[in-house]
Amino acid sequence: MNNLPRIHYFLLLATLLTQLPLFQSSYHEYQEALSKSILFFEGQRSGYLPQDQRVTWRANSGLSDGWTYNTELTGGYYDAGDNVKFGFPMAFTTTMLSWSVIEFGDLMPPNELRNSLVAIRWATDYLLKTVSQPNRIFVQVGDPHADHNCWERPEDMDTPRTVYAVDAPNPASDVAGETAAALAASSMAFRSSDPGYAETLLRNAIKAFQFADSYRGAYSDNSNIRDGACPFYCDFDGYQDELLWGAAWLRRASSDDTYLSYLQNNGKTLGADDNINEFGWDNKHAGLNVLVSKEVLEGNMYTLQSYKASADSFMCTLIPESSSSHIEYSPGGLIYKPGGSNLQHATTISFLLVAYANYLERTSQAVNCGDVNVGPYSLRQQAKRQVDYILGDNPMGLSYMVGYSDHYPQRIHHRGSSLPSVKDHPEFIACKEGSVYFNSSNPNPNVHVGAIVGGPSQDDSYDDNRDDFRKSEPTTYINAPFVGVLAYFAANPNFS
Secondary structure, three states, X not given: OOOHHHHHHHHHHHHHHHHOOHHHOOOOOHHHHHHHHHHHHHHHEOEOOOOOOOOOOOOOEOXXXXXXXXXXXXXXXXXXXXXXXXXXXXXXXHHHHHHHHHHHHHHOOHHHHHHHHHHHHHHHHHHHHHOOOOOEEEEEEOOHHHHHOOOOOOOOOOOOOOEEEEEOOOOOHHHHHHHHHHHHHHHHHOOOOOHHHHHHHHHHHHXXXXXXXXXXXXXXXXXXXXXXXXXXXXXXXXXXXXXHHHHHHHHHHHOOHHHHHHHHHHOOOOOOOOOOOOOOOOOOHHHHHHHHHHHHHHHOOHHXXXXXXXXXXXXXXXXXXXXXXXXXXXXXXXXXXXXXXXHHHHHHHHHHHHHHHHXXXXXXXXXXXXXXXXXXXXXXXXXXXXXXXXXXXOOOOOOOEXXXXXXXXXXXXXXXXXXXOOOOOOOOOOOOOOHHHHOOOOOOOOOOOOOEOOOOOOOOOOOOOOOOHHHHOOOHHHHHHHHHHHHHHHHOOOOO
């Protein structure tokens, strides 16, 4: 009889424990996640791989890229799980890797800062080639339709390596503007370790921006580009934001008042006042506003106040307690936007939250969101929820970063990861011969450590299916902003 109350107590405790959302209380190794998020880029490399290549299931690929134009266009990154080099998302990836180093590089362990700079340089060496010829920008290498029709290792690919170029006076304001941003931002990242290279990057950034601004229009509106870029990386949201974004990065990298005037004089005509609460490879508005706000907050440049007002407004949309909150969240707490590859939104927005929190903290300011004042702590808290969700604090109990924790996607939509390595299977695997691996229910033989997949559905569910590319395909632009966010939380796991 005396044991009954104790038994009831334990039964009650067990019942309560089963009802708790266990995914909310995990401890995360942010340092490990940071290292792996950077390592991912080595698995995406195109070109001749170096002796110190750490992702050993990859080998040389795309070695003839550029031959149809009698130019050398090797190197750079494959954007996702295919074997095409799309210039638009590659440039954005480079900008975000560089911004990660600019804002958070001093928090990184020296070896990871070095690895980050190596990852940036793999892209910038290629981007410099794309703007190496007067009045021309190379925007893509590889026929995506032929490539997507095959399931083939990059080392084996025999699909057309079509080169897509835009010649003046045809426009490519979006790709050229983003390339200018990437080269300007990376010039800042390399300024202390390689000033000569930094100068080369800045000089070419200025040149890329001149092309973008002189011949205005979207690159995918050119008839010779449209079939290659669309529907994959069409410019859906207009080229105007890339002009402002490129100018903003050139202003920050050069301190040249020419670009300050450009931001002041062209903001309204190029749509800076449009409160578009998005940030990604195609839409730079929210990132532009946060970037320019730094000069308002820290440099008292009040002629740019409208950009800061838009940044404040964006932050308020992310705070559930705010009356202007309207960002959609999944039941498990993930920022959700329809369309696929959803985690790109979670990582880019998390980056902006943490970067803006830093700007506010340095100037002892907060954001007024009507009923509530939102300070750096609240913004970091929002970002940390996204980070922890991605790393496993979610209803599936699944890390959406491959190779992190014991539970992560095994069948990612990625050719090189899902086909046997050339080291294990040196024989050529032709276009359609890879289908047996694509259709297999077996886990991918090559674990693509650090790859962050597209992510779960709006209801937090995730089926580990290779053919569901919207959920299971990793991309460089999901990972790039996450590098900076992880650098912050690795150094500040118990932030205040």
